[in-house]
Amino acid sequence: MSAIYERELDSQLNGLTGYVYGALMLLFGGIYVMAYHLEGAADFTYVLYSMTFIYLIGTPLLTMRSIAEERHQKTDQLLYSLPMSMTKIVLGKYLALVTVMLMPIAVLALYPLVVNSLASAGAIPLKAAYGALVGFIFLGMALTAIGLFISSLMENVGLAAGSCFIVMLLLYFLTSLTGYIPDSAAASLIAFAVAAALFGLILWRLTRHGVFALVFTLLLEAALGVCYWLFQSDFSGLFADVVRQLAVFDRFNSFSYDIFDITALVYYASVTAVFLFLTVQAMERRRWAE
Amino acid sequence: MIEVKHLTKRYGARTAVEDLNFTVDSGAVYGFLGPNGAGKSTTMNILTGCLAASEGQVTIDGYDIFEQPVQAKRRVGYLPEQPPLYMGMTAREYLTFVARAKGVKTADLERQLDEAITVTGIADVADRLIRNLSKGYRQRVGIAQALLGDPAVIILDEPTVGLDPLQIVEIRELIRSLGKDHTVILSSHILSEVQTVCDRILMIHQGRLVASGTARELEERFAGKVTYRLTVKGGSLDAREALEAVSGVTEVSAQVTGDRTELVVTASDTSPDMDERLSFALSDRRIPVLRLEREQASLEDVFLALAGESEGESAPQKNRKGGKAV
Numbered sequence: 001m002s003a004i005y006e007r008e009l010d011s012q013l014n015g016l017t018g019y020v021y022g023a024l025m026l027l028f029g030g031i032y033v034m035a036y037h038l039e040g041a042a043d044f045t046y047v048l049y050s051m052t053f054i055y056l057i058g059t060p061l062l063t064m065r066s067i068a069e070e071r072h073q074k075t076d077q078l079l080y081s082l083p084m085s086m087t088k089i090v091l092g093k094y095l096a097l098v099t100v101m102l103m104p105i106a107v108l109a110l111y112p113l114v115v116n117s118l119a120s121a122g123a124i125p126l127k128a129a130y131g132a133l134v135g136f137i138f139l140g141m142a143l144t145a146i147g148l149f150i151s152s153l154m155e156n157v158g159l160a161a162g163s164c165f166i167v168m169l170l171l172y173f174l175t176s177l178t179g180y181i182p183d184s185a186a187a188s189l190i191a192f193a194v195a196a197a198l199f200g201l202i203l204w205r206l207t208r209h210g211v212f213a214l215v216f217t218l219l220l221e222a223a224l225g226v227c228y229w230l231f232q233s234d235f236s237g238l239f240a241d242v243v244r245q246l247a248v249f250d251r252f253n254s255f256s257y258d259i260f261d262i263t264a265l266v267y268y269a270s271v272t273a274v275f276l277f278l279t280v281q282a283m284e285r286r287r288w289a290e
Numbered sequence: 291m292i293e294v295k296h297l298t299k300r301y302g303a304r305t306a307v308e309d310l311n312f313t314v315d316s317g318a319v320y321g322f323l324g325p326n327g328a329g330k331s332t333t334m335n336i337l338t339g340c341l342a343a344s345e346g347q348v349t350i351d352g353y354d355i356f357e358q359p360v361q362a363k364r365r366v367g368y369l370p371e372q373p374p375l376y377m378g379m380t381a382r383e384y385l386t387f388v389a390r391a392k393g394v395k396t397a398d399l400e401r402q403l404d405e406a407i408t409v410t411g412i413a414d415v416a417d418r419l420i421r422n423l424s425k426g427y428r429q430r431v432g433i434a435q436a437l438l439g440d441p442a443v444i445i446l447d448e449p450t451v452g453l454d455p456l457q458i459v460e461i462r463e464l465i466r467s468l469g470k471d472h473t474v475i476l477s478s479h480i481l482s483e484v485q486t487v488c489d490r491i492l493m494i495h496q497g498r499l500v501a502s503g504t505a506r507e508l509e510e511r512f513a514g515k516v517t518y519r520l521t522v523k524g525g526s527l528d529a530r531e532a533l534e535a536v537s538g539v540t541e542v543s544a545q546v547t548g549d550r551t552e553l554v555v556t557a558s559d560t561s562p563d564m565d566e567r568l569s570f571a572l573s574d575r576r577i578p579v580l581r582l583e584r585e586q587a588s589l590e591d592v593f594l595a596l597a598g599e600s601e602g603e604s605a606p607q608k609n610r611k612g613g614k615a616v
Contacts, residue, residue, distance in 0.1 A: 003387055006387075006390075007387050011376070011378065073374075073375075073376075073377070074372045075375065075376060076374070077370040078370075078374035078388070078435070080338075080339065080340040080341075081338045081340050081363060081366070081368040082363065082391050082392060083361075083364040083392060083393060084391060085359075085360065287340065
């Protein structure tokens, strides 16, 4: 695993993308720290809250090549023939990406200390600052896992970057977008029905087993119908609520209110685990290639 | 060493490999021979654990490639059709990475690296970026990569494709030398290559094994048959009748060009006096013989014949003795 980790790290550091991400992180970190402190709001959590948008660009930059490039260059053949489990390969790659992600954040972590050593008044409360930094890192780790998964689905690096960016954008604006979903129970039902159909479609694409996917989808839709019939009143606004649960970025909000939100950390860790698992599955599935 | 039982691979409705059975013993160079699209790459990808089979079993040194992939893969070095090289690394960096990823112990790493580099003759270019290497050298780096981790079996998929004639000769020599202390399996669609490099040949056609054995054995399967090419003066009918009357002749085809006739005679009698009997048969009827030539069956014929056979039959068996006339 360490060999995979080191090679991935090496290729990241030899490329340009990691540095672009790092430069963005440090540049905006500097700008926000300065701006907020000129205003007198000595709170590092605001800085981090404002900076989550850098992941929008940073995540695609960091993750786009990791697997898509291997597929494109056919070096993935080597990975498949190695006497090593796919889980270790994916983990090695993921940890390398996280290492690159953490590099500028490590510099960022010095900012509160620097500010405090210079400022005579209005010192940054360090506990809240570093609490929020932990949340910020966990958010980045979850997004990196999502990006890695998207890269594992693509053979074209540009396409991987584009798709990843669109997904990041959707996740970033998800809560605002849910405002456009009608609140009525019927609307929720329709939205769920469409989601179930989409799920069936994905299932069919993945398994290439039409009957299985169709039966599964029909069962899902039937279950949905029964639930609607039994608990119709609960359905109003339910779809929007469910979608809001998926808003990865918004989980960070509580950190900006000086709350060290353990549930958010658990949520990020779960997202990371799920997408790493999916990445391994996506890689394994290619052994069964069409 | 390697045992393949009832191996089948389907891609949707298309069957790439069907019910493949064979055994590979240690210490020989095996050649997988077949036209493009015969299922060679698919089979090799399955043998090395890169691809899952639809059905069947592959064991390497007793380890099942699907059940115990890590142990099985340790015993195999693989060079896919397109060498999996990281262009931005030097050959040495790349080989170090592969050795470590294969779990080669640090104490053993330098020795294995040096050995792989020496054997494949890439010492001069080891510190250059792979991107800047010629195709022949890239192929060598690919082979060096397969050698790392001291695998007992080396599997090479079309190792000479895309190389210039000199490079081809060099790579073939390299493969032969590897065969001294490894079991080597290589695939090729070039008959002469397999003939010169391999000790044993596995002929594969449309995903099925149609024949296996040494080049000599396979040629002998055709020994029960000999082909003559004749040119005679005059029309075809007489000559044809005369030749067909000779005992041992199984088939005669004729083509008239001007006042001459070209004949192709297939005979099941391979004794040397067949030549005389044919010429006497013609002179008895006062047909002037302008040319009479005996043709030896080549591996090429065997291959074409077997390929043709398997298209007409549903289940050809391996090691079937005695070829039949085409």
